[in-house]
Amino acid sequence: MLELNKQQTLSFHSELYKLIPQDHLLIRIHQLIDFSFILDFVQGHYNLFYGRRAKDPEMLFRLIFIQKLYNLSDERVIEETKVNLAYKWFVGLNPEDPLPDPSLLSLFRVHKIGAGEVENLLTEVVKQCVAKGLIKSSAVLIDATHTHSKYEASKPLQVLKQAANRLQRAVKKHNSKLLKQLPKMPEFEGEIREQEKQALAYLAHLGETVEELLPDAEGQVQSRLEETKKIVSDERLLAWKGVQSAIDPDARFGWKSATTSFFGYKESIAMTEDGIITAIKVEPGNVSDPKAFPELMKHTSETGLVVEEVLADKAYGSFTNLKLLERDGITPTIQLNEMMLYGHQDEHRDKFVYHKDSETVECPAGQHSIRKAKMGPKDGNECQRLTFFFDVEKCKDCPLQEGCYKPGAKSKTYSVPIIPEFKQKAVEYHNSEAFKQRYRMRYKIEQKNHELKNHHGLANSQYSRGLIGMRIQAVLTAIVVNAKRMVKLASPKMA
Template sequence: MPQDHLLVRIQQLIDFSFILDFVKDQYNLFYGRRAKDPDMLFRLLFIQKLYNLSDERVIEETKVNLAYKWFVGLNPEDQLPDPSLLSLFRVHKIGAGEVESLLLEIVKQCVEKGIVKSSTIIIDATHTHSKHEASKPLQVLKHAAYRLQRSVKKQNPKMLKKLPVMPEFAGDCREKEIQALHYLAELGAAVEELVPDAEGALKQRLEETRKIVEDERLLAWKGVQSAIDPDARFGWKSSTDSFFGYKESIAITEDGIITALKVEPGNASDPKAFPDLMKQTKETGLVVKEVLADKAYGSFTNLKLLDKDGIVPTIKLNEMMLYGHQDEQREKFVYHKDSETVECPAGHHSIRKARMGPKDGNECQRLTFFFEIEKCKKCPLQAGCYKPGSNSKTYSVPVVPEFKQRAVEYHGSEEFKARYRMRYKVEQKNNELKTHHGLGTSRYSRGLLGMRIQAVLTAIAVNAKRMVKLTCPQIAH
């Protein structure tokens, strides 16, 4: 094998033996036939993601490509497994564990070998379209019923005659949807009664049916939109551009190594993934000194988390974080620091103050000033300030903690502007994952679990490429 071949360099850089420990609990040493080597199967999945191949294609390519065969540990004359075994290994062996820990092992090796030089991580989110088109509720229900019937037919064709027949749905669209939902529930109950110990594909179809029937959001056109991919959701790339599928929140080093990954349905909130990404990154052994992210991640809680660990937040702050709530009327109130009172537009001073809001430290408390209500009732300037009939008049200002104040000051500096421009690197990484390695569309039909497996395997392949590039820049990918 040529020493400058990409797979040769990956073999030299990465120890794939961690997969043996990861899947060991999924094999029985004493019963059944001897299993195919997990290391070989994992390497086939790695090649699949590295070169963006299907299960069938990676097996066909490996039959004739000596580099592939060498990498998976086979001799030229050795036979390759059936493509279906890759799917079984992916779902029942890899999917049985915490799949994100596979990425963790790769990043740990990067850190231990000194490949990662940067102490900065960049965070962003991207999306993956479900390969199954979103459907209207009636289509979802009919499709789920057909899939369940097919599974029953494959297992026992005679049993199909014992199941309730799908009726002709009548009435308007809403009435048809309700009738279809009732039929699907009836069908699922009948199958469960006939096959109480269902396994394999039939068990999966029954679980899908139960999930759809019990999800009250379906008929409200919210939530489940695909009988085949029930975990997929609608998300928004902008105020006018939506997608149906999943969202991947990604953390990378400034060197381009993916350190953490969180996969969620498409409607997930970006900032909530931030603590998990930081936690995963810390577990790799990487010392983080700076985080770059857009304003979706600039929440009070996230800034506080970074401040606790002494990490510089190069995060774009939104208007509310920068200025708080502002309006013309509020700007007319004046705070006097010596007397610690607030003067209203009519010249009246507050009579007392109190600190309000939660004390858990997860959001700003507010300093609230109270005015003498009898004066407000007679005030000629009460329009837009005091609501007639109210029992109190208050004015509140946020109690800004030091870490937020520091973040706001840094946000306006030239250093912040220069560092923030480095965010383009995570956007390039997202494009690489989707355009060259298939993360733009979901590949598997296992809902969120399948998407997590796909995303982690893709991230491992992309990290391997980057490791080679960082240690041996002259080798082409």
């Protein structure tokens, strides 16, 4: 039963709160952010009329906020709040009031916050920031960072055995009598690849048996069944390129550079030039950066922020992303890669001459193309190419055919990209001095990534439950660093 248990009257001991300095960070944050949005977010996951009285969701959320702000564990934040007046005032309790058990914080994160679209919490905070007029810039910076999984990667055979053991333990905890009805793990024989195939078949059979015995499984059994299905259905597992942890099956290997890899997750971040994170998307470590771009822009627009410029590195300079920005009238201060700048380069590019009057191409031997056609996808997500066709019979006898015409080929063509206006504009801007000046501002988001990882624990995953837990951690961390930044923006001398 959801019943708000915030103090309506102050106790005698609340006089102690007068000792807290009025410029304390938590007091400033309380003055700037209305945390009541958490009530609407989690209310649907409580029974409003039956059951035990629930702890106030806003109080629990504020405890988790303190935890992320000072990078504390569940146990440590409860212990610290017992003796820290500022902490206890911030969560809305009297000095003598008891605090919840640390395990309640984990349950609240997973079953209440994790049950909804957690990114909406960040959107609500940014909306308040926009409403207060704290954001002055119309430019958004986009970049990606990474988080190491707190679990080590394992070889496929280890993953399969661990998953089977975890599922059996969950069934035993639920009903120990059912354990006898589960197929026992056999001794796997043969070469390592053969053993992996046997282990995969056993895990699949074990999962099916558990589902038959517990068709309405929930809680830990259901969670372990979901892990099992994810592992069994991963076609890349035995190639050592898919799931590599039974405990964290969503984590993947990604690359920080051409020579350095990591095992975990990738966070794509959108941030205003003022330093406010407007959107964050968490994905497994092997996902490419550009895919997150449209969703980051969508969530940013939902905050009410008007975006006029986007600054990003060349990972985001795809045809589709540039087209999206052109549609919305947004300046793309994005480093373009060679393919976007010049397109596919034919080795004979300088030897073929285009005649605009006749709309033909002349080859090095002086022959003109006989027809032309537009080639490539028509969905507008890639450049089409204008392809010119030559008389292949003349190519067969051409003295310059070496390196140009392959004997036996049925056609000889020469293609040039059809450059859309928005791409031409992007290329011209990319080569300008104004672009160079603005692009230097990207250091700001690199500083923000450093703050997230080194001051608030985003360097390593802290919660279990794979991708869901990582999304919760990343969003809560973003909310905390936004709150700190809002305090500085509200005090010009500090910003």
